[in-house]
Amino acid sequence: MIKFVDLHLCPSINSLSQVEKMVKQCSDLGYWSVGISLPLNIKLEKICQLKTICENFRVDLVTRIDFVPKTTTELLRNLRRFRRKFEIISVRCNSKSVARQAAKDRRVDLLAFSTGFPHKRFFDNAEAELVSKAESALEIDMVSLLFLSGFPRMRFLSSLRKEVAIAEKFKVPVVISSGATDVSLLRGPYDYAALAMLFDLPMSLALRGLSENSLSIVERNRKKLSSGYVAPGLFVVRDVKRCLGV
Amino acid sequence: MRRRYLALKVEIEEPLSERALILAIWNSILQLFGEHGASQTNLYLVEFNPEDGYAILRCSHKAVDMVRAAIATIVKINEKSVAIHVVRVSGTLKSLRKKLVEESR
Numbered sequence: 001m002i003k004f005v006d007l008h009l010c011p012s013i014n015s016l017s018q019v020e021k022m023v024k025q026c027s028d029l030g031y032w033s034v035g036i037s038l039p040l041n042i043k044l045e046k047i048c049q050l051k052t053i054c055e056n057f058r059v060d061l062v063t064r065i066d067f068v069p070k071t072t073t074e075l076l077r078n079l080r081r082f083r084r085k086f087e088i089i090s091v092r093c094n095s096k097s098v099a100r101q102a103a104k105d106r107r108v109d110l111l112a113f114s115t116g117f118p119h120k121r122f123f124d125n126a127e128a129e130l131v132s133k134a135e136s137a138l139e140i141d142m143v144s145l146l147f148l149s150g151f152p153r154m155r156f157l158s159s160l161r162k163e164v165a166i167a168e169k170f171k172v173p174v175v176i177s178s179g180a181t182d183v184s185l186l187r188g189p190y191d192y193a194a195l196a197m198l199f200d201l202p203m204s205l206a207l208r209g210l211s212e213n214s215l216s217i218v219e220r221n222r223k224k225l226s227s228g229y230v231a232p233g234l235f236v237v238r239d240v241k242r243c244l245g246v
Numbered sequence: 247m248r249r250r251y252l253a254l255k256v257e258i259e260e261p262l263s264e265r266a267l268i269l270a271i272w273n274s275i276l277q278l279f280g281e282h283g284a285s286q287t288n289l290y291l292v293e294f295n296p297e298d299g300y301a302i303l304r305c306s307h308k309a310v311d312m313v314r315a316a317i318a319t320i321v322k323i324n325e326k327s328v329a330i331h332v333v334r335v336s337g338t339l340k341s342l343r344k345k346l347v348e349e350s351r
Binding site for chain 2: 029145146147149150182183184185186187188190191192194195197198203
């Protein structure tokens with residue numbers, strides 16, 4: 001059985017009933033794990049409340065933060081402050097310099113681009129090369145495909161088609177997420193995979209983008225955030241006192 | 247010709263007519279795939295129960311993904327927010343009904 005993950009839910013955190021509805025819907029649609037976009041100043045108690053809601057519906061909660069930095073300095077400052085507090089860090093790149101900095105920084109997990117403005121989508125060959133080295137992923141929010149229609153949707157699909165081809169060329173993982181702000185905008189994983197066909201992403205890759213690609217990022221970051229992690233490939237496996245028999 | 251039967255769950259605040267549902271699906275297919283694409287779907291609404299929101303749709307087996315994508319993009323019918331989920335896909339109406347009954351138990 002495939003473990004499906006929706007890494008981008010954007011409910012209003014203050015309305016726990018809305019969060020509950022969305023998590024329930026995700027559980028009904030067959031998602032195993034959900035990522036909820038949280039504000040920077042969120043308190044630990046609130047995260048605990050969200051975890052309880054997710055546990056009630058047998059869904060795993062992934063804490064996630066979205067940065068929309070204006071400059072590279074702002075991005076680096078935010079990364080320094082928040083990297084060890086959240087499991088997933090996504091950067092919405094609105095300028096080329098931010099896009100390049102986010103692509104080469106290993107602390108960034110997901111790169112997202114503007115949906116309404118094709119000239120603000122900076123995922124080209126150079127960007128993809130940097131992203132593949134940093135082991136980040138390209139995130140595609142499907143909610144935009146539901147909202148747009150006519151010429152804007154045509155233009156958006158065309159941009160996505162190009163980006164997916166580039167991602168495939170440079171072996172950049174693609175993560176498909178909902179980006180839903182409301183229950184009515186949530187769809188099942190196979191529906192998203194069918195929608196991904198519109199921008200020439202094969203069904204197998206789309207399903208991977210909804211499961212394996214997201215899961216591997218979450219697992220990698222959870223290992224890094226665990227107390228035993230020292231550096232890449234270096235973990236504390238046993239306490240020194242236990243080794244000495246003290 | 248091979249066919250596929252899709253069980254749908256329509257989530258909408260107000261009751262919906264059969265005609266409004268099929269029109270919304272056709273419009274969505276036309277918008278996404280044009281007249282040529284729509285002609286390949288061989289779409290037919292087998293049944294729709296407005297009370298519980300369950301519907302069964304028949305289409306060509308080659309067009310399942312097209313129909314799924316078109317259905318997923320429907321967000322409004324008659325200016326009301328709606329979400330249509332494909333619950334099950336099956337090759338025969340009999341097996342689809344059997345699966346739905348098994349799931350509801």
